[in-house]
Amino acid sequence: MRTATSKVIAQGSLAAGRIRGLNTDLDHLLGSTVEQKYRQKDTTGVQLQSTRTEAIALYRHIWRYSRLFVWQNEQGKPWRDVLRNSARQEYDLARHEQDPELVSRMIVSGRDAVHQVVDKFMAKRDQLEQTPFKPAPPENTF
Numbered sequence: 001m002r003t004a005t006s007k008v009i010a011q012g013s014l015a016a017g018r019i020r021g022l023n024t025d026l027d028h029l030l031g032s033t034v035e036q037k038y039r040q041k042d043t044t045g046v047q048l049q050s051t052r053t054e055a056i057a058l059y060r061h062i063w064r065y066s067r068l069f070v071w072q073n074e075q076g077k078p079w080r081d082v083l084r085n086s087a088r089q090e091y092d093l094a095r096h097e098q099d100p101e102l103v104s105r106m107i108v109s110g111r112d113a114v115h116q117v118v119d120k121f122m123a124k125r126d127q128l129e130q131t132p133f134k135p136a137p138p139e140n141t142f
Contacts, residue, residue: 051103055091058110062087065118 062083069079090110097103 051100051107054107055103058107058114059087059091061111061114065114068118068121 066080066083066087069083072078073082094103094106097106
């Protein structure tokens with residue numbers, strides 16, 4: 001026994017089959033109209049939005065991984081702050097870049113640089129953890 005919903009679906013598919021069988025030009029007309037609409041649609045906004053979100057995600061990664069650098073440089077500034085300021089300056093310089101290919105290259109190279117720094121940091125940390133701790137000899141205070 002059929003339910004009311006299945007009857008409506010069956011009738012809709014039969015009606016669609018009749019329309020398609022009688023008028024194939026309608027499918028061609030609708031298909032070409034939809035294709036034209038999508039061809040004319042401007043997709044640069046979508047590309048800018050995705051590169052924008054990727055750039056923001058990269059900036060957050062830089063900010064997050066800079067927490068690992070707690071020691072100070074030669075001027076006495078924490079490396080964390082130096083790295084964050086450097087990232088901010090580079091982002092400010094590239095803020096108004098309109099070429100999507102160039103923006104994508106910058107994002108890819110920035111992501112690669114972050115991964116290389118983090119990999120080197122983790123390798124050095126693992127190396128330090130595996131070496132046995134040797135305390136300094138006591139000084140004679142006589």
